[in-house]
Amino acid sequence: MIGALIIVPALAGALCFGLRNNRARRALLVAAAAAHAALAAAAWRGSPAPTLYDWLALDDLGRLFLGITSLLFLVAAVYAVGYLAREKGRAAGDRGEDFLFRNIPEAVFTGCLLLFLSAMTLVITSRHLGLLWAGVEATTLASAPLIHFHRHRRSLEATWKYLVLCSLGIAVALLGSFFLSVALRETSSSSSLVLDDLLRRAPAADVPWLRAAFICLLVGYGTKMGLAPLHSWLPDAHSEAPSVVSALLSGALLNCAFLAILRVLQVCLAAGQGEFARDLLLGFGLFSMATAAVFLVRQPDFKRLLAYSSVEHMGLLAVGVGLGGLGNYGALLHAVSHSLTKGMLFLVAGNILAAYQTKAAGGVRGLLRGLPASGILWTAGLFAIAGSPPFGTFLSEFTLVRAALEQGRPVVAGAMLLLLAVIFAGMSRTMLAMSHGEAATKHPAESFLAVAPPAVLAALALLLGLFIPPPLETTLRLAARALGVPL
Amino acid sequence: MNSWIDADLVLITLTSLVLLGASRLGTTIRMVALQGVLLSPLPLLLAGDAGITLRAAGLAVATVLIKGIGFPWLMDRAVRGGSLRRELDPRLGYNASLLAGVLLLAVAFLLSSRLPLPPGEGTPLVLPAALFNILAGMFVIASRRQAITQVLGYLVLENGIYVFGVGIASHQPLLVELGILLDVFAAVFVMGIVIFHMGRELDHIDTGRMTLLNDWEKE
Amino acid sequence: MSGYAGLLAALVLAPLLPGVINRTKSFFAGRRGPPLLQPYFDLAKLLRKGAVYSTTTTWLFRAGPVVGLAAMLVAAALAPFGGVSAPLAFAGDFLFFAGLLGVARFATMLAALDTGSSFEGMGASREAQFAALAEPAFLLGLTAVAWKTGGLSLSGMLGTTSFATWSGAAAPLALVCVSLLVVFLAENARIPVDDPNTHLELTMIHEVMVLDHGGPDLALIQYAAALKLWVLGSLVVGIALPVRSLAHGWAFAASVAGMLALCVVVGVVESCLARLRLTRVPQLLLGAGVLSLLALFIGLK
DSSP, X not given: OHHHHHHHHHHHHHHHHHOOOHHHHHXXXXXXXXXXXXXXXXXXXXXXXXXXXXXXXXXXXXXXXXXXXXXXHHHHHHHHHHHHHHHHHSOOOBTTXXXXXXBOOHHHHHHHHHHHHHHHHHHHHBOBHHHHHHHXXXXXXXXXXXXXXXXXXXXXXXXXXXXXXXXXXXXXHHHHHHHHHHHTOOSSSOOOOBHHHHHHHGGGOOHHHHHHHHHHHHHHHHHHHTOTTSOTXXXXXXXXXXXXXXXXXXXXXXXXXXXXXXXHHHHHHXXXXXXXXXXXXXXXXXXXXXXXXXXXXXXXXXXXXXXXXXXXXXXXXXXXXXXXXXXXXHHHHHHHHHHHHHHHHHHHHHHHHHXXXXXXXXXXXXXXXXXXXXXXXXXXXXXXXXXXXXXXXXXXXXXXXXHHHHTTOHHHHHHHHHXXXXXXXXXXXXXXXXXXSOOSXXXXXXXXXXXXXXXXXXXXXXXXXXXXXXXXXXXXXXXXXXXXXXX | OHHHHHHHHHHHHHHHHHHHXXXXXXXXXXXXXXXXXXXXXXXXXXXXXXXXXXHHHHHHHHHIIIIIIIHHHHHHHHHHHTTOOSBOOOSSOHHHHHHHHHHHHHHHHHHHHHSOOOXXXXXXXXXXXXXXXXXXXXXXXHHOOBHHHHHHHHHHHHHHHHXXXXXXXXXXXXXXXXXXXXXXXXXXXXXXXXXXXXXXXXSOOBGGGOOSSOSSSOX | OHHHHHHHHHHHHTTHHHHHHHHHHHHHHTOOOSOTTHHHHHHHHHHHXXXXXXXXXXXXXXXXXXXXXXXHHHHHHHSOBTXXXXXSOOTTHHHHXXXXXXXXXXXXXXXXXHTOOHHHHHHHXXXXXXXXXXXXXXXXXXHHHHHHHOOSSHHHHHTTOOHHHHHHSHHHHHHHHHHHHHHHHHHTTOTTTOOTTOOOGGGOSSGGGGTTOOTHHHHHHHHHHHHHHHHHHHHHHHHHSOGGGSOHXXXXXXXXXXXXXXXHHHHHHHHHOOOOOGGGHHHHHHHHHHHHHHHHHHHHO
């Protein structure tokens, strides 16, 4: 079953390259996404057997992240159908720059999208840290053409930065994997990098090597996750990629990188180096939040605004795991709610971009009147992403602050609250200005395919704030336990 | 046997140092090629008493073909075909780069003294040589403007990881081969450069000009 | 006793070295070249002549060559030769040795500046710049050798290299050898750094500083230069040749042969390479320093 989770999208992706008919290809995209979601749902119910010499298996952490990824991808796939149809009809060109560009062929786009899903599933299900590494590399390679969708100078620049920084991170992560294998070497000749073996051998770890390994892996996968100061690819890639890709990058890919870090954290915990690892995560997390706050205030580009908000939320995740205990639970819950909310916001941003043809926040006014559906979602998204009740993010952020206070770390709690307040102020200033005011032009009514997907995500984000479904609650608790005993 | 490994590692380190101080693109590419060739005997030398296995021989041959010949040849073609500037234009001067290299060398040795090698693994020089190459590669990526030089820096970085993998983590069956996957990235970069240098809209990728996406200058 | 033999050899044979270099260059240029003993003839001729002093110069100008030669003579007494200790040896004397080179340079530069000529001042400034870069390379290289051999004096370091030392630490010793060779070329104003045969004052470094000296003063300067060539060369040869493994007489002969071979190498280098652009010279010297440092790191490891 786990094999199918990876192979189905990969095969569908390969098929997309061959299909000539646009309609058939789009149908295949949605079908594959739905099949993946169905398989993921089945994996939630039963516990699928490990495959490939136990290198692929699904534990509670994996199950949680698989659920988010699969759900988000399904929604994004539906949205992509509408998006691609719209892009096809649009005259290619860049307003104000007199610069014509042609999008990459739709076959490449759809194929890479599905391969991207396959690679992310590989990252989530892999129990072998070498395979996990290969999966992360595959996500980078599969997503680079997606960012370069509009063959524009700016998207080339963003793609180049993305490739250079992420490949640098990947290289450092490989070095970290080497270090890890040295730290946990066995006297007998064959030593594997399968997580269970690593956890078993961890108590006898070589501490300096293990610490070096954790630093390298944190920096390496942290680059991919967008932790400051390694985040600089993130705003560029998110703002230049088509919005549906941005949603997947933010909502799914960053989580996958986070999961990779959590795997290494598990090894460190088993080796008794939890404090060292958690402190590093805490530091990176707070620094990311602070960096994001600096760039969020007065950010003139609304897609970059959302991208920096992702940096902030990744920082929150790192802080949560860095706190440990209740923080683990909070961070995992936050990963879920952030994915839903940010996915929704990026999809709405895509609608706005399509209607107004600009990414400058100053060029967008009167959303609530001009584009009522998107306007409402956009305003709701602001409150959701800023963590106001009754959305899921409120619950998770509240849990994180509570975790800091319960552990007697008022400074951390205070810093978090201060930064969250600054970010809320900065984001609302820009986003509310976009929502209100007079609409300059009358836009045609938005299509169902453009509005329904973000609306679904918004509803889920709202639901999460009111009521956490019991299966999710159980999985969250079990997954949090994998990251250390709750306090 | 040991002294041959050391000599090889020292030569690899020297190529990186020359690369840091080099002022011409051609020199830089040649140094990377030389480094690839110098890397190739490492798996054979490190096989030592166990005898040369098929795997070590395969790694050696693959290294020469990919790192020693393939990439440098492609780069050279890109340089000849495109309208690239042959003279490099680093953010930091050559002498300053060389001094930075000395600093990185010191850091590499310092770090490696903090990480005791497991007994019977590699030689004492493997770790500092690997770390130095990694740091030097990062430095080149950070301090050079042209995309092609950054790619060269990436290759140096990758070579450092390869040295470490072959020298120390070779007991790990899959990892060293995974390192070759890194070459996929390098290949993507090189191909990207070949395409965009020879191709249409971009006469050259100068990352120093990549300032369209920037948060600092907009306000 | 045989330490004095080394010193004697230095005093007697030093002027032979420029002769060997010139012959090698002539051979490569397809000429017959001056006789090997030409430097001796030059010295004899210069000593017989009188000196002319400009009225603008002071005693500093006359002191320059004397101080320079004196420093070189002491340095020659410090340098071991042929695998035996030098007549003068104490712990840390390699620092003293470097200091002596500095004193000689300082005296020459003062004398050059004393003439008030802009060319000579320019030469002095270049000399100072390059020496400042060559010195770290030299000292770091010797430190690396000191670490490897355990000796703290020049005699201790260079007298003890044997086959065993080489097989144990080939990489650092080779690095130091290359580094010291570069320092040797720079200090002796040889080709990649300076061209001793150039006829254009603008491009000179060392030669331009002694343009105003004549007669016996010039003889002193040329003899000191030859001694410097010998002394620094003996350091390179002392590290490169594992003379400790040989019997005394053979070690001495091997060392003399090594010196001559070194001069041939210099001749070949001068025939094959062009002088570097002045802006590139610091990079060469810096590179030598980096090699020394690398050797030191490897030695420390």
